[in-house]
């Protein structure tokens with residue numbers, strides 16, 4: 094099965110490339126776009142704290158995610174893809190994940206479970222980073238990668254607006270799928286390293 098995000102990544106090129114080309118002519122730095130994505134995630138957390146409005150939250154997450162997808166495209170169009178940019182993009186993703194998940198406590202989701210979800214989210218990405226250090230390509234591994242997590246949060250926010258009970262079920266499903274992904278990634282690397290023994 095071709096993962097949703099892989100299809101989305103291919104589809105999004107049609108949207109992203111022309112915008113990236115236009116932006117590259119304006120001289121904007123990819124790192125500035127990456128930073129805007131992070132700032133928007135902080136604004137998201139503040140807006141949810143102040144307004145408890147899930148739909149405004151969806152819009153902010155969408156724009157922040159758009160920046161997250163756009164920054165790499167601008168870097169590639171400019172021929173300026175850099176290790177620094179890759180470091181910023183991935184590191185800021187961790188902070189963005191934290192700012193996207195934490196405000197769920199303002200919608201009365203269990204602070205304990207929200208904390209667990211943040212930990213799982215960061216562990217999923219940490220496992221990929223450590224796996225890549227031992228030469229294991231983790232991209233695409235695991236049922237809930239970052240794109241799916243962000244889409245899941247967006248859907249939970251929309252469900253909060255429509256039906257609170259559904260949003261709670263989706264929250265538990267996201268936690269369970271995140272646990273599965275951690276296990277999948279652990280087992281994938283352990284299996285790969287065992288084969289190298």
Ligand SMILES: CC(C)CCC[C@@H](C)CCC[C@@H](C)CCC[C@@H](C)CCOC[C@@H](COP(=O)(O)O[C@@H]1[C@H](O)[C@H](OP(=O)(O)O)[C@@H](O)[C@H](O)[C@H]1O)OCC[C@H](C)CCC[C@H](C)CCC[C@H](C)CCCC(C)C
Pocket residue numbers: 098101102105108109151152154155156158159161162182183186214217218219221222237238239240241243244247248251
């Ligand atoms: C109820 C339903 C009908 C409603 C459905 C609503 C949703 C389906 C629509 C939501 C869309 C949007 C709000 C959410 C898009 C989220 C997501 C697809 C974009 C997030 O990017 C994810 C990114 C993955 O991260 P990346 O590869 O950059 O970084 C890696 C990642 O952090 C790894 O983490 P992990 O291991 O996976 O946990 C790290 O390990 C790596 O180190 C790190 O490198 O992937 C990008 C994929 C695509 C390029 C995404 C395309 C995005 C779209 C273009 C975004 C469009 C958003 C809006 C629709 C645009 C509208 C904006 C407008 C101005 C409001």
Ligand SMILES: Nc1ccn([C@@H]2O[C@H](COP(=O)(O)O)[C@@H](O)[C@H]2O)c(=O)n1
Pocket residue numbers: 123124125127161162163164165166168169173174175176177178179181182
């Ligand atoms: N400020 C940046 C951001 C990204 N990059 C490069 O793009 C890759 C990420 O691409 P996405 O489509 O997932 O955003 C990243 O690994 C870098 O190679 C950059 O150079 N500078």
Ligand SMILES: [Mg+2]
Pocket residue numbers: 160161162163164165182
């Ligand atoms: Mg990016």
Ligand SMILES: [Mg+2]
Pocket residue numbers: 161182183185186
């Ligand atoms: Mg990013």
